[in-house]
Amino acid sequence: MPEVKDSIEVDVPVEKFFEVITDFENYPEFLPECKACSIEDDQGNTKIVNQTLMVMKKINLKLKMELDPPKNLSWSLIKGDMMKENSGYWKLEDLDGKRTKATYGLEVKLKGLIPSGIVNSLIKSGFPAMLNNFKQRAEKLYKD
Numbered sequence: 001m002p003e004v005k006d007s008i009e010v011d012v013p014v015e016k017f018f019e020v021i022t023d024f025e026n027y028p029e030f031l032p033e034c035k036a037c038s039i040e041d042d043q044g045n046t047k048i049v050n051q052t053l054m055v056m057k058k059i060n061l062k063l064k065m066e067l068d069p070p071k072n073l074s075w076s077l078i079k080g081d082m083m084k085e086n087s088g089y090w091k092l093e094d095l096d097g098k099r100t101k102a103t104y105g106l107e108v109k110l111k112g113l114i115p116s117g118i119v120n121s122l123i124k125s126g127f128p129a130m131l132n133n134f135k136q137r138a139e140k141l142y143k144d
Contacts, residue, residue, distance in 0.1 A: 005105035008131040014092045016142040017100045018070040020134060021090050024049050030137040031130065045069070048078065055126070061086060085109040104131060 010017050024047070027034040033053050041048040045067040053059045061080040067073055070092065077086040088106035095101055104127070 003105050003107045004127065005103060006127050006131060007101055007103040008135055009095065010100045010102055010135045010138050011098070012100060012138045012142040013098060014094045014100045015070045017092055017102055017134075017138045018073070020138040020141065021073055021102075022065075022067055022069075024051075024065070027051070030133050032133075033126070033130075049075075059083070082111050083108065084111050102131070102134070 024037050024039055027037040033055055034051060035054050035058070036050075036052040038050050039047050040050050040062070047065040047067070049063050049065050051061045051063065053061065059081045061083065062078040063075045063080075063086065064078055065073065065075045071094075072089065072091055074089040075087060077083055080086055086106075086108050088104070091103045091105075093101040093103070
């Protein structure tokens with residue numbers, strides 16, 4: 001599928017939003033579809049992260065996360081149930097020292113015969129809620 005992306009403005013500084021998007025082990029606290037998330041290997045700015053998601057069915061993923069603090073996070077799939085590809089990124093832009101424009105991009109390819117239109121529809125429909133969950137988490141923790 002082609003890349004899907006969207007942006008949101010968050011009322012916290014870039015560094016604080018970066019802390020939220022890289023706090024992988026706490027994703028289940030504020031992302032309803034994330035049932036478990038753990039860091040398997042931590043090599044500083046490269047982390048191997050295991051996630052269990054519930055999106056129509058349970059999906060297990062192992063992702064390689066590449067951190068470029070405080071403005072970029074990207075990932076690629078190492079292995080995953082039903083997935084050929086899962087890659088994406090966060091790009092953070094400082095708006096005025098107190099606010100952040102956060103852009104999230106994602107590209108997913110599934111194994112099997114699931115039509116790409118269904119995959120696109122599922123991902124696009126979940127984007128606004130997911131972005132809002134990150135925004136709410138950051139503003140709850142760090143808004144002045």
